[in-house]
Amino acid sequence: MKIIRTIARIAFLLCVVAQLCSCLAKPIKALVVSGQNNHNWQTSHKVLKQILDNSGIFVADTVLTPSAGGDMSAFAPDFSKYDVVVLDYNGDRWPAQTDSAFLQYVRKGGGVVIYHAADNAFSGWEEFNRIIALGGWEGRNEKSGPYCYLKDGELFLDNRPGPGGSHGQQREYPMHCRNANHPITKGLPDNWMHARDEMYDSMRGPANIKDLLYSGTADRNTGGSGREEPLVFTVDYGKARIFHLMLGHCGPTAEDNPAMQCVGFQTLLLRGAEWAATGKVKQPVPSDFPTDQSVSLRPDYKAPAE
Numbered sequence: 224m225k226i227i228r229t230i231a232r233i234a235f236l237l238c239v240v241a242q243l244c245s246c247l248a249k250p251i252k253a254l255v256v257s258g259q260n261n262h263n264w265q266t267s268h269k270v271l272k273q274i275l276d277n278s279g280i281f282v283a284d285t286v287l288t289p290s291a292g293g294d295m296s297a298f299a300p301d302f303s304k305y306d307v308v309v310l311d312y313n314g315d316r317w318p319a320q321t322d323s324a325f326l327q328y329v330r331k332g333g334g335v336v337i338y339h340a341a342d343n344a345f346s347g348w349e350e351f352n353r354i355i356a357l358g359g360w361e362g363r364n365e366k367s368g369p370y371c372y373l374k375d376g377e378l379f380l381d382n383r384p385g386p387g388g389s390h391g392q393q394r395e396y397p398m399h400c401r402n403a404n405h406p407i408t409k410g411l412p413d414n415w416m417h418a419r420d421e422m423y424d425s426m427r428g429p430a431n432i433k434d435l436l437y438s439g440t441a442d443r444n445t446g447g448s449g450r451e452e453p454l455v456f457t458v459d460y461g462k463a464r465i466f467h468l469m470l471g472h473c474g475p476t477a478e479d480n481p482a483m484q485c486v487g488f489q490t491l492l493l494r495g496a497e498w499a500a501t502g503k504v505k506q507p508v509p510s511d512f513p514t515d516q517s518v519s520l521r522p523d524y525k526a527p528a529e
C-alpha cells in the first residue's frame with residue numbers, strides 16, 4: 224500500500240511540474256494587422272485574435288490603420304517586437320518608413336502569415352508580391368507574373384495574358400494535401416472537407432512558392448477555373464518564414480462565419496503561425512479535425528476540452 228501511495232504522490236508531483244512548465248512556456252507574440260479591407264475586417268481581425276489567444280500558445284496584439292484615404296503618417300507598428308505578423312490588410316499603401324520596417328523584419332527572418340485577401344494588397348509593391356508569391360485582383364495581370372496552378376500534380380506556370388484573381392461561388396470543398404512531411408501538415412489527414420468558403424483561383428505573381436501544402440479543385444460548374452489551385456503554401460523569401468493561407472473569407476458576423484469557424488482553417492492558422500514564428504509545430508492534431516466526408520466547426524473559435 225505504501226509503495227502505491229508513494230507512486231501516486233510522485234505521479235501527482237510530476238503532473239504539477241508538467242502543468243507548471245506548460246504554463247511557464249513563453250507565449251508566442253503575434254501581431255494582427257488590419258484596418259482596411261474589401262472584406263469584413265471589422266470581424267475577421269477580432270476572430271483571428273480570438274483563435275490565436277484561445278489556443279493558449281499565442282498572445283496576439285492588433286494594430287489598425289486609419290480608414291481608407293486617412294492620414295497614414297502615424298501608422299508605424301514595431302514589427303520587431305513580434306514573432307509573427309498576421310496580415311489581414313488590403314488597403315492604402317503604408318508610409319515609406321513602415322514599408323521599410325516591414326521589409327527589414329521579414330529579411331531578418333521574421334514570421335509572416337498572409338491571410339485570405341491580404342494577398343490582394345499592394346499590387347504595385349514588387350517586394351510585397353515576392354513576400355506573398357501569388358496575388359489577385361487590384362489590377363494584377365500578366366505583368367504581375369504567370370498564373371500558377373497544378374498540372375499532373377506539379378506546379379505549372381502559365382504565361383498567358385489575363386487578369387489575376389478570381390473565385391467561384393462559395394461552397395464546401397475538399398482540401399488535398401501536397402506535402403505530408405511539412406511540420407504544418409504532419410499528422411493531418413490527406414483529404415478533408417473545408418466548410419463553406421471562397422476558393423481563390425487564377426492567382427498570379429512571381430510564384431516563388433517554397434512548399435506547397437494544400438490544393439483544391441476550382442469547380443468549373445460553380446464559376447471556378449476548373450484547375451487544381453494552390454491554396455496553402457510557404458514562400459521562398461530569404462531567411463523569412465512566410466505562410467500563405469488563402470482560405471477564410473469572413474462572413475457577415477463572427478457567428479455566421481463558416482470559413483473561419485472551420486476547424487481545418489483554425490488548425491492551419493495556428494500551425495502555420497507557430498511554424499512562421501519558430502520553425503516548428505508542437506501542436507497535436509485536434510480530435511475534432513474534419514474528415515474527408517464531413518466538415519467540422521468550432522463556432523466559438525475554441526478547441527473543445529479534451
Ligand SMILES: [Zn+2]
Nearest residue numbers: 262421472473
Ligand atoms: Zn474573400
